[in-house]
Amino acid sequence: MTDGTASRRIAMPASGPDRDAGFLKDVLDGLGRPVKTLPAKHFYDQRGSRLFDRICELEEYYPTRTETAILTRHAGDIAERIGRGVTLLELGSGSSVKVRLLLDVLDQPAAYVPVDISGAHLEASAARLAADYPEIPVSPIHADYNQAFPLSVKGGPERTLAFFPGSTIGNFSPEEARAFLARLGRQLGPGSRLLIGVDLKKDVARLEAAYDDAAGVTAAFNLNLLERINRELDGTFDIAAFAHRAFYNGDLGRIEMHLESLRPQTALVAGVPFRFQAGETIHTEVSHKYTVEEFRSLGRDAGWLADETWTDGEPLFSIHLLTFQAPPSRFRRTSGA
Known part of the structure; x- marks a missing residue:
């Protein structure tokens, strides 16, 4: 899931014995773009997979x-x-x-x-x-x-x-x-x-409720991507400083999921800094209908x-x-x- 814009050049840090090199590359590439993205495939670590199983049981989903x-x-x-x-x-x-x-x-x-x-x-x-x-x-x-x-x-x-x-x-x-x-x-x-x-x-309301449930399970699933970066890639994301956002983009016929920065901040990934403005988002998933x-x-x-x-x-x-x-x-x- 890319926006077609070039990412800034980032020197690839050593992956290390406990780092997934592919995951690290995807994160550095995605966060280095003018419009920050993270590939949805990385939602599904063990905790993410369990959270998705819970999503599948929700009334809204x-x-x-x-x-x-x-x-x-x-x-x-x-x-x-x-x-x-x-x-x-x-x-x-x-x-x-x-x-x-x-x-x-x-x-x-x-x-x-x-x-x-x-x-x-x-x-x-x-x-x-x-x-x-x-x-x-x-x-x-x-x-x-x-x-x-x-x-x-x-x-x-x-x-x-x-x-x-x-x-x-x-x-x-x-x-x-x-x-x-x-x-x-x-x-x-x-x-x-x-x-x-x-x-x-x-109906748009029904679509959006399916991706932003009242119990917050989908929010936890989305935010787990940042927690996974912290766990596996020496990330320093303040999870409480990001919020789950989901909405239907009618022009493109798709649900979009984002993680919105709630304040100006800087987070490190394997020692590489990424700055966020208040309101800036990381685009994490689309779901076309x-x-x-x-x-x-x-x-x-x-x-x-x-x-x-x-x-x-x-x-x-x-x-x-x-x-x-x-x-x-x-x-x-x-x-x-």
């Missing part, structure tokens, strides 16, 4: 329960369309809760392959699932699914189903989403399937053709089953794909 209800209602139809012996690949598996609805009904799945950036959370979730489904091989992959990762699927592309729930695709800009989907299709191959959750456009046809069009541009779409009654949320063919030539070399 409709996406999880709505997507779960759609999956529960239509799991049998999905399984019938997928057929026997599929390898189920889950991107950003987290606690692997929703995938159980599929594993309960799929016909003799060949394997379950959860992929997640949070190693400890991944291993714990994979162990629980392997114990509950002893007949299904569980092969966790600790990786950033935004990057290519080694993958070998028994039965080939036509026996592969990627599962990408939670409307995580909304965290990409439409251009980034198109590039990501095209790259995923090329990695999985023609004939592979994708079952993906997509949040729909709706689509209509059903807008997302189908985006998928087609990336080479994914719509097989079926399921929604709830209002509708608040959608689940799409897509099949990969190939992206149109104008998208085959999209930057970052």
Whole structure:
């Protein structure tokens, strides 16, 4: 998530034995920009993952329960369309809760392959699932699914189903989403399937409440990113001097989350100083919302053709089953794909 402006040049400090070099680079690059940003993927350390699990249980946060209800209602139809012996690949598996609805009904799945950036959370979730489904091989992959990762699927592309729930695709800009989907299709191959959750456009008040709950759990989740920098990168952020902000940007069709500096201040990251003015923000996340046809069009541009779409009654949320063919030539070399 970048704004296209150049960051100031910062000498990269030594990562040290207890520092994640990639995390450090992302933080220094993002905070060095004229409009400060931090990549949303770094929310999900062990504490951040637990906080997100709590968010998913909140009354205001409709996406999880709505997507779960759609999956529960239509799991049998999905399984019938997928057929026997599929390898189920889950991107950003987290606690692997929703995938159980599929594993309960799929016909003799060949394997379950959860992929997640949070190693400890991944291993714990994979162990629980392997114990509950002893007949299904569980092969966790600790990786950033935004990057290519080694993958070998028994039965080939036509026996592969990627599962990408939670409307995580909304965290990409439409251009980034198109590039990501095209790259995923090329990695999985023609004939592979994708079952993906997509949040729909709706009343602004309902959208904003979902990302700024009354109990403050989402605020804690957002602020944990600064706490993680303090814990892991020798940061000196005064957490009480920042506030969670979330709002819907109608022009861009997206929720934006920010951390706002409440006063002029300076914070260090691995010894590197960053100054903040009162009211200045760090942009931490976007969540794009689509209509059903807008997302189908985006998928087609990336080479994914719509097989079926399921929604709830209002509708608040959608689940799409897509099949990969190939992206149109104008998208085959999209930057970052």
